[in-house]
Amino acid sequence: MKTPREVLVIGGSRYFGKRLIARLLADGDRVTVLNRGSSAPPPGAVHLVADRDDESSLNRALGPRTFDVVIDQVCYTPRQAAIARRIFAGRTRRYVMTSTVEVYEYEDSIALVREDAVDPTTVSVDLELPWDDPAFLDSRYGEGKRQAESVFSEHPSFPFTAIRVAHVLGGDDDFTGRLAHYADRIRAGEPIAVPVDNQPATYIHVEEIADFLAWTAGQDFTGPVNAASRGLLGTEELCRAVAAHVPEGKTVFQPVELGEVSPFSFARSYGMDNARATRLGFTFGDVRQWLPRAVAETLGNEA
Template identity: 30%
Template sequence: MKLLMLGGTEFVGRAITEDALDRGWEVTVFHRGRHAPPPGAGSLHGDRTEPGGLAALSHGTWDVVVDTWSGAPTAVRDSARLLHGRVRHYVYVSSRSVHAYPAPAGLTEDGPLVDGSPDAGPVGYAEDKRGGELAALEAFGADHALLVRAGLVLGPYENIGRLPWWLTRMAQGGRVLAPGPQDLPLQYVDVRDLARWTLDAAGAGRAGAWNIASPSGHATIGSLLTACAAATGDRAELVWTDPARILAAGVEPWIELPIWLPAGELHDFMHGGDVSKALAGGLVCRPVEDTVNDTWAWLRSLDGAPPHRPDRPRPGLSPAREAELLTGPTG
């Protein structure tokens, strides 16, 4: 198989590129040149946000293109139009965030969606991803466009900082604020499981929208944070704290306490999607301990600070805020 990877040097794109190379596929990575692609991949340079930035893609044929773009949908539109007729299958890595909020737990791929347009400039994450979906469908049609609606993505190469923050905090040791309840279910996908399913599906010629995440409850906040503590040497004491107290203190879930959302509407939206279609279609999710241990091993292998996307806020609770919450009752 010949794969054209739009991106491919960081997080999801890198995991997909590495998986394709491991399969023996011929991989070409189109990127801006800020980071080197994995060894073995060919490179084409260009900036999709600049006039003429797609010139390097004017020639060539591929079996599959995978696109992870999360900015203005016009970039997906222009890439898909340019490649139509020279690529058999267009895979767009989208997000479950394209579903209109609020959405009940158990929502399938057929649930209501946000508005989007392939001709729009940047609007917001959900609208931009929906516009990207529409751009892929417009150029390649329903039979040749695969929409991979990923849930929360964790694992090595993460450049958002959610799991890396928890691991770094656990490695510092001491008493760590742990948001309860411990049995609160989580739903996420390891980036390598996402990559494997995506390439399997692309190779099989699958199309349409697919929710890609573990079943809700594949892990809990308790099993995730316990795995983080164990991976970093068991130097941290998890202090399980009532969510009502955390919220009363003005702590922002998801941002200040990454991954965690209290039970309720937003938790149902982010951690309660129906993924039965993907599971029936071959998605296999590795244990949370594997995701945590491998992410910690990757963090320890870095020479400096882990990568971080400049368009995303840095997650995590400040030491002062954590200390303040740890001085009162927990429960």
């Protein structure tokens, strides 16, 4: 019989975070959820309320608790990482940070990008940048994640892994509105702005990334790991899947040289190589097998 683990999830109140918590509980783990009190965790989980940006508040909320694994769903800046590194030194045997494909925003390769393209131990950290400014952080999402990885990796206080998550699709609770953007434009026949040289990207289903994070909690690997389904999707193929649910609509692409483009439209390739995760023992699905289901879930139009 499996020995229950003590798992702390920081954040995790929505989308794949809540699915992760459900999986951990179902697997028999003792789960503690820490957030600012915006939402309660599911039955069976312990709820701690604290502002992770306030080191004293975080310390008080945790008290003497220790954990086998911490899964940090909401670490966006090097400041947050520095606080977490101090707070959880001696409190956890393993730290898992949910990172992003956006750490590769400066990589432009036709080949799928491997983890060693961005070595967090070589990334410069600047704690004095205005990370508390939402507009600043929003425009530097990838940089914030890159520097957060660096803080955890350069002076490790515990075994650490960063899960670099591909673009997530699926679920009836997708709060991003990205697929709805396409559905609305196709329905109205309005132009969909894309780069002149529109490049594909890797994706992962919301259930698959929850599976991957839950699996990761029980592993012992360290360092960055890419998490992405097999296969690349371009905007055109994504729109065909959306258009199947908007039969009265019309898909019109408008290539633009400069300016804002539609979600999931990229001037450079965002394809991640998932070979490391596969070697470690996780089997990813194929994006084209789950794409129709993901679109149907999100648009509320199950086939």
